[in-house]
Each structure stands twice: as structure tokens, then as C-alpha cells.
Amino acid sequence: MIPGKTPYLSVKGTIRSIVPMAQDNYLFDFTERTGSLSGCRPGQFVELWVPGVGECPISVCSGRVSESIQLMVRRAGRVTSALFNMSEGDSVGLRGPYGQGFPMEAFKGRDLVMVAGGLGVAPIRSVWQYALDHREEFGRLVLIYGMRHTNDILFRQEFKFLLRRRDIDIFIAAEEVVGPALPPIAMQLGRVTDLLRQAEISSDSCVAVCGPPVMYKYVIDVLKERNVDEANIHLSLERHMKCGIGKCGHCFIGGKFNCKAGPVFALPEIKHVPEAIECDAASLQGGLE
Amino acid sequence: MLSPTYFLPKERFPDFLNALKSLGQVFAPVKVSKQSYSFKAVEKASEIAFEALRTILPPKKFFYPQSETLVKFEDGEIKECIEEPVFKVIFGVHPCDLAGLGIMDTIFEDSPGDTHYLRKRRTSMIIGLSCMPDKHCFCQSMGTDCPEKGYDVFLTDIEDGYFIEGKSSQGQKLLADAFADKVLERAREAHKDRYKRFWLDRSEAFETGFKVDNLRSTMDLEWENPVWEELGDRCLSCGNCTPVCPTCYCFDLVDVAALSSKQDGSGDAERRREWDSCQFVGFAKVAGDYNFRPGPVDRLKFWYRHKLHGFDDAYGFKTCVGCGRCTVSCPSGIDDIVKVVNILQVARQEKDEGQPK
Ligand code: SF4
Numbered sequence: 083m084i085p086g087k088t089p090y091l092s093v094k095g096t097i098r099s100i101v102p103m104a105q106d107n108y109l110f111d112f113t114e115r116t117g118s119l120s121g122c123r124p125g126q127f128v129e130l131w132v133p134g135v136g137e138c139p140i141s142v143c144s145g146r147v148s149e150s151i152q153l154m155v156r157r158a159g160r161v162t163s164a165l166f167n168m169s170e171g172d173s174v175g176l177r178g179p180y181g182q183g184f185p186m187e188a189f190k191g192r193d194l195v196m197v198a199g200g201l202g203v204a205p206i207r208s209v210w211q212y213a214l215d216h217r218e219e220f221g222r223l224v225l226i227y228g229m230r231h232t233n234d235i236l237f238r239q240e241f242k243f244l245l246r247r248r249d250i251d252i253f254i255a256a257e258e259v260v261g262p263a264l265p266p267i268a269m270q271l272g273r274v275t276d277l278l279r280q281a282e283i284s285s286d287s288c289v290a291v292c293g294p295p296v297m298y299k300y301v302i303d304v305l306k307e308r309n310v311d312e313a314n315i316h317l318s319l320e321r322h323m324k325c326g327i328g329k330c331g332h333c334f335i336g337g338k339f340n341c342k343a344g345p346v347f348a349l350p351e352i353k354h355v356p357e358a359i360e361c362d363a364a365s366l367q368g369g370l371e
Numbered sequence: 372m373l374s375p376t377y378f379l380p381k382e383r384f385p386d387f388l389n390a391l392k393s394l395g396q397v398f399a400p401v402k403v404s405k406q407s408y409s410f411k412a413v414e415k416a417s418e419i420a421f422e423a424l425r426t427i428l429p430p431k432k433f434f435y436p437q438s439e440t441l442v443k444f445e446d447g448e449i450k451e452c453i454e455e456p457v458f459k460v461i462f463g464v465h466p467c468d469l470a471g472l473g474i475m476d477t478i479f480e481d482s483p484g485d486t487h488y489l490r491k492r493r494t495s496m497i498i499g500l501s502c503m504p505d506k507h508c509f510c511q512s513m514g515t516d517c518p519e520k521g522y523d524v525f526l527t528d529i530e531d532g533y534f535i536e537g538k539s540s541q542g543q544k545l546l547a548d549a550f551a552d553k554v555l556e557r558a559r560e561a562h563k564d565r566y567k568r569f570w571l572d573r574s575e576a577f578e579t580g581f582k583v584d585n586l587r588s589t590m591d592l593e594w595e596n597p598v599w600e601e602l603g604d605r606c607l608s609c610g611n612c613t614p615v616c617p618t619c620y621c622f623d624l625v626d627v628a629a630l631s632s633k634q635d636g637s638g639d640a641e642r643r644r645e646w647d648s649c650q651f652v653g654f655a656k657v658a659g660d661y662n663f664r665p666g667p668v669d670r671l672k673f674w675y676r677h678k679l680h681g682f683d684d685a686y687g688f689k690t691c692v693g694c695g696r697c698t699v700s701c702p703s704g705i706d707d708i709v710k711v712v713n714i715l716q717v718a719r720q721e722k723d724e725g726q727p728k
């Protein structure tokens with residue numbers, strides 16, 4: 083069967099609101115009328131198209147997607163810069179949702195530890211929103227969020243409310259104090275791994291991790307110290323998913339397309355795959371493009 | 372029931388070509404320089420280079436062009452761009468390239484199917500042609516030396532004529548019609564004997580190759596073999612090895628703004644796909660400036676691994692079909708799959724033997 087429509091076709095998303103966040107990150111809320119994105123699950127992503135400039139994969143950062151979808155975007159390249167020049171009412175192309183996302187169903191009934199590093203907090207937000215929406219279906223909820231500088235914190239307003247809740251334990255840390263004083267948010271100095279060592283983590287917890295590639299090895303090591311079963315560690319891998327549908331080859335990892343089989347993998351699926359999670363500082367290289 | 376087989380005397384080939392031309396535009400290998408061949412539109416049998424082994428580009432170019440527009444943004448609306456394909460007959464495709472097309476088919480058919488490729492592919496007829504291997508051919512090692520899929524009709528050269536088999540229903544219909552028109556004869560026992568002999572002789576004719584059954588473990592266990600650094604040092608990252616490969620499908624998606632457009636992307640634009648290469652430095656770069664394959668050696672190893680067992684898990688096949696194109700088109704002489712595999716296998720064997728039982 084030849085599909086009638088090209089799978090590369092986007093639907094129109096209209097910017098409903100733009101909320102500036104820390105460090106060149108904006109939270110965009112798009113209205114999408116066809117409903118084609120409404121089945122979006124935590125950890126999935128969409129391709130955002132600024133016609134004439136290009137597309138880029140962005141993970142969904144809200145736990146509920148209906149006729150509105152939220153995307154956290156950092157101004158980093160040409161596409162995101164063009165998006166930052168747009169205003170409310172302007173339109174972009176959106177297609178998706180793509181990928182497998184976090185296995186939320188499998189997490190139910192268990193303790194859930196969410197680990198976010200830097201911008202990885204955006205997809206992890208969809209996980210905590212989902213879990214809080216279905217609060218009684220989960221055991222303990224632990225949220226761990228680490229960042230480079232104190233003023234990198236995203237969703238500061240949301241955290242103010244979250245920190246008051248008793249049904250989720252939140253640990254936030256930054257490596258360095260930079261920038262203006264923050265509103266009173268319980269934040270310590272340190273790394274994600276320090277937080278992981280402090281938090282009470284039951285050995286049968288499920289873990290959802292998203293952060294910069296360099297973070298994974300260390301997070302995995304600490305989770306193993308805490309006797310968490312590898313099969314319960316789910317990592318969202320970052321690759322440049324250009325097509326999103328398992329064709330273009332850019333996100334190929336070992337034997338799999340990250341955009342289709344991932345971006346979330348259970349650790350045993352990828353731990354023996356060369357270059358899946360290791361990424362040392364030596365591989366940090368010049369700018370994109 | 373076995374489908375009938377036919378015999379085409381060589382002097383009647385022009386009539387067979389006419390039958391193909393009545394279906395659509397015919398493309399076949401044509402000699403374009405002293406040593407190179409290319410699939411081009413042909414009118415007369417005399418233009419066809421029957422002796423051609425590997426064309427510069429494999430036949431994937433007919434269904435997956437180097438650049439094509441997928442989607443358009445016009446007058447504020449997003450529209451798809453799917454052209455109506457014209458029927459193409461590709462003549463003279465050898466077993467390695469047939470296997471290559473079969474692999475491309477699997478990738479582009481996998482859900483969600485790629486409309487752009489599939490439309491063109493399903494509006495075509497592939498006529499396979501037998502060949503005798505040269506020193507770079509190793510399809511036998513890859514198990515792609517006998518045509519299995521990806522074609523409609525296959526011709527085996529049995530000296531004074533061709534032994535012809537039909538595979539698909541459109542292929543069988545072509546043959547039945549050509550038979551009715553007296554272009555083809557029914558294959559007789561003598562033809563069948565010569566056909567069998569041809570394939571036996573051919574299987575003896577391979578000069579190069581390797582054992583394929585331990586490929587996966589060899590690749591994985593020899594991931595740190597020093598030969599990789601040597602090859603990496605010599606790789607120019609020119610990306611020659613990928614467009615010539617019948618199974619390399621990677622592409623980039625780029626926007627082309629209409630001349631009237633403004634910088635901010637508010638005007639008309641096209642979204643195009645263009646062949647890309649995993650050998651280019653930015654191929655595996657992600658946001659935040661992480662590059663998963665920063666050095667030529669990382670990219671070369673990735674490529675070798677992908678060709679030799681990368682799709683074992685996803686699709687159950689390897690993505691090298693042994694055509695030898697990468698070997699002959701690498702300016703540094705390092706894309707020699709046979710040589711590299713042999714080095715790795717020897718290293719493996721030495722380690723195995725060195726181990727206490
Ligand atoms: S990897 Fe080289 S030999 Fe194998 S199919 Fe591709 S071009 Fe041919």
C-alpha cells in the first residue's frame with residue numbers, strides 16, 4: 083500500500099502564547115486544530131518547521147496535549163532563532179508525535195524517580211505532569227533536577243507550587259551560583275549525582291532520565307549504587323532526529339533508529355551498543371552547522 | 372505451478388527492447404568514459420553496455436533522486452508535493468543491485484511508508500541481467516549473488532541468447548506478451564542446462580570474499596582493533612563511499628526559500644530532501660554541540676558496522692550487498708570491506724587460538 087499522503091507533511095500550529103524563561107529558553111504554546119498531536123505521550127517529540135528556514139525536533143513538555151501543545155525551545159540555531167522572532171498568532175508547521183516516549187503504563191503502581199539535567203527538564207516535565215495527573219496510580223514520586231548555573235532554572239514559577247506539594251519529593255541543585263538572586267526555591271550547590279545520593283530511592287523504583295549525553299554514565303553509576311535494577315532505568319537519548327520516521331539515518335544508534343525505537347530506551351537495550359550513551363568531553367566540538 | 376521460462380536469441384534483442392519501450396522510458400548501463408558506466412535513457416540496443424559491471428551510481432537514483440521536494444509552503448498553506456511518476460523500465464540490473472533495491476524497498480516501505488519513493492518505485496519495471504564477477508565483487512560472501520527480490524524479469528546470458536525468468540506479475544505479463552508476439556521462445560532443456568552451468572561456473576568465479584557467519588561477533592569484538600585508527604587516519608571524510616552504495620539511504624532535509632521570501636521565513640518555501648553522508652563531520656551532531664562521531668575513525672567504524680551488521684536487529688539483514696562500488700570509488704583506498712573483514716577475522720582467530728581451552 084502506498085500511503086496517499088506524504089509522511090513529511092506538517093499541520094499548522096499557531097502560537098498562542100510565548101513565555102520567556104531563563105537563559106534564552108521560551109515556552110511556546112501552540113494551538114493545533116486538526117487534533118493530530120493530541121495523542122502525544124510523555125517523552126515523545128514533534129518536528130517543528132519554520133518554512134524557509136528548517137525543521138528541528140523538540141520534545142513535548144506538557145503532560146496533557148489536546149488542541150494545545152507546549153514546547154520549550156532554546157535559541158540555539160537558525161530554526162529556533164527564526165521561531166524566537168515570531169509573535170503570538172504566527173504559525174509554524176508541526177508534525178508528530180514521534181518516538182516511543184516513557185513507558186508510563188509500566189511505571190504505574192511503582193515509585194517513580196525522575197532525573198533531569200539542564201534542558202532535559204522539558205521532557206521530564208511531561209512525565210511529572212502526567213504522574214501528578216494520575217497521582218493515585220503511582221507510588222512515591224521523586225524529582226531530581228540539576229543544572230549548571232543557578233540562573234538556568236526553567237519552570238521556576240511551576241516549581242514554586244510543586245515544592246509546596248507533599249506528594250512529590252523535589253531536589254534541585256546547580257553547580258555554580260550565577261546571576262541575580264532567585265526567588266526562594268530550595269536549591270543546593272552540587273550535581274545531579276549528589277542529589278541522587280541524598281534522595282530516598284527504593285531499589286524497585288522506576289527511573290526516567292533526560293539530560294545532556296555526558297550526564298548518563300554518572301547517573302547510571304549512582305543508580306546502580308542504590309541497587310536500582312537496570313531494566314527499570316529509562317533514558318531519553320539525544321540525537322538529531324531529522325525526519326522523525328526512521329528514514330533519514332541521522333539518529334541511527336547501533337541497530338536502531340532513535341526516532342522510532344527511542345528516544346527512550348531501557349538501559350539493557352542500549353548498554354552494549356557502541357556510542358549509545360558514552361560521550362566524553364573530547365567529543366565536544368564546534369557549533370552546529 | 373512454476374512460471375514458464377523463455378529464451379531470447381541475441382539477434383532478437385532489439386525486438387525485446389521495443390517491447391520494453393512500449394511500456395515506458397527504458398534506462399540501461401551506458402559507457403560514459405573509458406572505465407565507467409552509468410544508467411541512462413536508451414533508444415537503441417547498440418547504446419547499451421551489456422558488459423557493464425558496476426555503474427557509477429546504483430539504480431536507487433531513479434526512485435530516490437539526489438534532491439527532491441517533499442512539502443511546500445505556499446500562500447500561507449502547507450501542501451504536499453507528490454509528482455505523478457512516469458513509467459520507467461530499468462534494464463541490466465545485476466544481482467547485487469537487485470538486493471540493494473530490495474533493501475531500499477524495505478526501508479522506505481516500513482511504516483510510515485515513504486510516498487515519494489514508493490510511488491516512483493511502483494511505477495517501474497526492473498529487468499535483471501546476469502554478470503561475471505571481477506576482482507572487487509563479493510556479493511557471494513554477502514549472500515546476494517542470486518536474484519531473490521527487487522526485480523520483475525531476469526535475463527541470464529547463455530552465450531547465443533538469454534534465458535529469461537519472470538518474477539512479478541507485471542514481469543510475467545511482459546514475457547507472455549513478448550512470447551505471443553514471437554519475440555521470445557519457450558526455454559528448452561538445452562537452454563536450461565546452459566543456464567544451470569552458467570550459475571555453477573559463476574559461483575566458482577569469485578576471486579575475493581570472506582566468511583560471513585561470524586561477522587557480527589568479529590565486528591563487535593574487534594571494535595578496538597588498531598586497524599581502525601590506521602584507516603581513520605587516511606579517511607578524507609569526502610563521503611564518496613555513500614552515494615555510490617546501493618543501500619545508503621541517509622538524507623538531509625533542507626529548506627529552500629523562494630526568492631521573494633523574507634529572511635524570517637514568512638514567504639513561500641520548499642522542504643527538500645538531499646542525499647547526505649554519515650562520513651560528513653556534522654552528521655551525528657546534536658544540540659549543545661555534542662558530536663557522537665567527531666573523528667573520521669568514528670564515522671568510518673560506524674559505516675562499516677552499519678554495512679556489516681547494523682540492520683540485523685531492525686530488519687534482519689546486512690546492508691552491504693557486495694557490489695564493490697565503495698572500494699573502487701574511495702580516493703584513499705581504505706573502503707575495502709573484504710580486506711578489512713579479513714584483517715579483523717585473522718585477529719579474532721589469533722586471539723581465539725591463543726586462549727586456553
Ligand atoms: S558497502 Fe560498498 S560493497 Fe557494500 S553495497 Fe555498499 S558500495 Fe557496495
Ligand code: SF4
Binds near residue numbers: 605607613671702
Ligand atoms: S572511506 Fe574513502 S570514500 Fe569514504 S569518506 Fe573516507 S576517504 Fe572518502
